[in-house]
Amino acid sequence: MELQKSAAAYDIIYVDGDHSQKGVLTDALLSWPMVKSGGYMLFDDYLWPTRGAPSSWPCSPVSTDSPNHPKPGIDHFLSTMCAELEVLMAFDEASVMPAAVAICSMFRSCSSPQSIRLGIISLGLQEESKAKLQQLTPSPIDWLSKEQASSHGRGSEHPTTAIPSSSSSPPTPAHTWVKLGLGAAASHRTERALYLDADVLVRGDVCELWESTKALKAPVCAVPDFGHPRGHAGLPADTWDPHLCAYFNAGVFILDIAAFQSKQPQLSSLAASYSWKYDDQDVLNVGFSKRWLPLDPTWNAQGLGSYAKFRTATSADQPALFTPKSLHALASEPKIVHFCGSSKLDLEAMGSKFCPSTLKPWHGTCPNPFAGEWFMWLDQTPWKGWRPDKEWAIKILQAQVPTMVVGRWNA
Ligand SMILES: [Mn+2]
Numbered sequence: 001m002e003l004q005k006s007a008a009a010y011d012i013i014y015v016d017g018d019h020s021q022k023g024v025l026t027d028a029l030l031s032w033p034m035v036k037s038g039g040y041m042l043f044d045d046y047l048w049p050t051r052g053a054p055s056s057w058p059c060s061p062v063s064t065d066s067p068n069h070p071k072p073g074i075d076h077f078l079s080t081m082c083a084e085l086e087v088l089m090a091f092d093e094a095s096v097m098p099a100a101v102a103i104c105s106m107f108r109s110c111s112s113p114q115s116i117r118l119g120i121i122s123l124g125l126q127e128e129s130k131a132k133l134q135q136l137t138p139s140p141i142d143w144l145s146k147e148q149a150s151s152h153g154r155g156s157e158h159p160t161t162a163i164p165s166s167s168s169s170p171p172t173p174a175h176t177w178v179k180l181g182l183g184a185a186a187s188h189r190t191e192r193a194l195y196l197d198a199d200v201l202v203r204g205d206v207c208e209l210w211e212s213t214k215a216l217k218a219p220v221c222a223v224p225d226f227g228h229p230r231g232h233a234g235l236p237a238d239t240w241d242p243h244l245c246a247y248f249n250a251g252v253f254i255l256d257i258a259a260f261q262s263k264q265p266q267l268s269s270l271a272a273s274y275s276w277k278y279d280d281q282d283v284l285n286v287g288f289s290k291r292w293l294p295l296d297p298t299w300n301a302q303g304l305g306s307y308a309k310f311r312t313a314t315s316a317d318q319p320a321l322f323t324p325k326s327l328h329a330l331a332s333e334p335k336i337v338h339f340c341g342s343s344k345l346d347l348e349a350m351g352s353k354f355c356p357s358t359l360k361p362w363h364g365t366c367p368n369p370f371a372g373e374w375f376m377w378l379d380q381t382p383w384k385g386w387r388p389d390k391e392w393a394i395k396i397l398q399a400q401v402p403t404m405v406v407g408r409w410n411a
Helices: 021-034 070-081 093-108 127-134 146-151 178-185 206-212 257-273 279-287 307-312 324-332 371-378 390-399 402-410
Strands: 010-015 035-043 085-092 116-123 142-145 192-196 200-202 220-224 248-256 292-294 336-338
Touching: 010 021, 021 035, 021 070, 085 093, 085 178, 085 206, 093 116, 093 127, 093 200, 093 371, 116 178, 178 192, 178 248, 178 257, 178 279, 192 206, 200 371, 248 257, 248 279, 248 292, 248 336, 257 279, 307 324
Parallel strands: 010 035, 085 116, 085 192, 116 142, 220 292
Antiparallel strands: 192 248, 200 336, 220 248
C-alpha cells in the first residue's frame, strides 16, 4: 500500500508472501499496477510444498486446490488479468449445440487459447448445458445474464423488454435484441470485445484478428453483409440512405464497449420506434452507420454454397463484393464460416433464390461446403455422434422448391 503511494514502477516484482489463496491474490492485485509495461511478475511456490519443499518446513502438506495454497490464487489472477482477448456470445437453449461447435473450434484454432476470456449472456440456459460448454474451455466461462445487460445500462430500459410486438407477429424472442445490450453486459470488462454468433465455425486464429485490429478506432469493426452490402429494402427510408451507407453483418464483430454503452439509449429507442426486418442487425447498422470499419470478409464468410455467389454480379442497387476469383479464394480458406440464415425452417425463405434451403448444418440439408467440417467439430464436443434425424432431412428435401436446389444438389 505504502509503495503504491510512491508511484514507483518496477521491472520485476516477485510475489512470495502470504501463501494462502487470498493472500497471494491480494499481493498480486496490489502490486500488478506497479509492474512496468513489458516487465515481469513472478510467483513462488506454485506447486508448494509438493515439489522441492525442505522437509524441515513446519507445515503439513497442503493440497494445491486448498484455499491455504498459493496455486488457486495465482490461477485466479492469471485468468482474470492476463486474458487479452474478450469474446462475447449470447444465445438460448435452442442454440447450445451449434454454440458448442463455435466455442470448441475457436479455442482449438487459436494459437493462445489461455488468452481468451469468454463471456456468455445466458438466455435461460440450463445448468446441464452450461456444464457441457464449460468442458470446452481452458478457463472458466464468465456467465452474464440478460438482466445484467439491462441493469448496467445508463438509465435506459433494455430493448428485450421495451420492444412492442405488433399484433400480427409473435413476441420477439430475447435473443433477437440482446446484441444491443452487449456494452452494458461487458461494462466491467476491457475496452473492446469480439462478439460471435452461435452459428459460426471458427477455422482461423482469433488472436490474429484481435492483434490485427488493435489500432482500429471505431465503435464496430465488421464484415459487409454479403446479401445486403448496401442495406435492404425493409429498412425505414428515413433511417437509411443506400447510396451513402454500407451495411454490415452482425454475426461477427469487434465492438468498442464504451461506444456501445453510451449509444445504448439511442439503440433502444431506435429498436422500439420501427419495425425491423433483421432486428438488432438493422438497429446496429442504423445506429453506427458510417462509423464502422470493415474487416476482411474471411472473418465472416456468409452464404457459402448459396447466396455468396450472387455477390459477384453487379446490379443497380447492390455493388459486387467479389470477383469470381476473390470469392473462390475466400470460399477455399475462410477463417470464420457463418451459417447465417433463419434459425427456423422457413418455407418462404426456402423458395427464395438467395436462401434456397435452410443454411444450417444441423438442419440436415445444408449446401455450405463446410457443413461436413462442422460435424467433425461437433464430434469434439459433448454432442459427439449427434446427427440430424433422417426423416427430418427427407421432409426438408421434399419441401424444397426444386429449381435451383436440384441444380445445386447435382453440381
Ligand atoms: Mn448468425
